[in-house]
Amino acid sequence: MDEYGSHNPSYYKNSNSKSKNFTFWSSTEDIRLITGIHKFGLNNFKAVSSYVGSGRTRSQCTQRWNRSLCPLINKSQWSQEEDSLLISSVQQFGDHSWTKVSNVLVGRTDVQCRYRYQLISKKFPRDLGIQPDEFMMKMIQNHEQKSSPVEFQSKVEYNNIVMDSLNDSSSYPDLLGMQYSGFIGTLHLLDLIKTNSMDPSSLFILS
Helix, strand or coil, X not given: CCCCCCCCCCEEECCCCCCCCEEECCHHHHHHHHHHHHHHCCCCHHHHHHHHCCCCCHHHHHHHHHHHHCCCCCCCCCCHHHHHHHHHXXXXXXXXXXXXXXXXXXXXXXXXXXXXXXXHHHCHHHHHCCCHHHHHHHHHHXXXXXXXXXXXXXXXXXXXXXXXXXXXXXXHHXXXXXXXXXXXXXXXXXXXXXXXXXXXXXXXXXX
């Protein structure tokens, strides 16, 4: 995770383990996850998780996609407008409702929002020599004066955008900003699978 909160986790808790060990996602699993979503869609993560295999749960696959692999995730530097909107959203929903907060900040994940809020509320104000509460109020006032509410797509529209992106690799440079290495190659692979009408599972054999 960088200073801007661009969270790209490659591991999650293994729900089959009684310990708190974390299992890293391999590149093969990532490709299977993307291919599974291409095959089954965004509303059937149970089938996607079965397709991924290697003991991955529906929850793990959902989190991996939503927090790391989805091409609509904004991994660029946070803007002042986003910071203002983030702070006002936390004021509205509280600092334990990050899913609701992230729904307001289109393209930012719940983890990104939580990390960014912690950064600007604890680190930046003190570095600037002002109190956190004073800093927050100034940011909120700035947002109210300069920003209008952000309109975001419905779940159906969002799903359609993602699936259209999976079907058209040319859209990824704009959506991703070329920030996720290997993703473009994955999409070309998906196009190859579709062109040849092959079973994707035959291309990925997990050891």
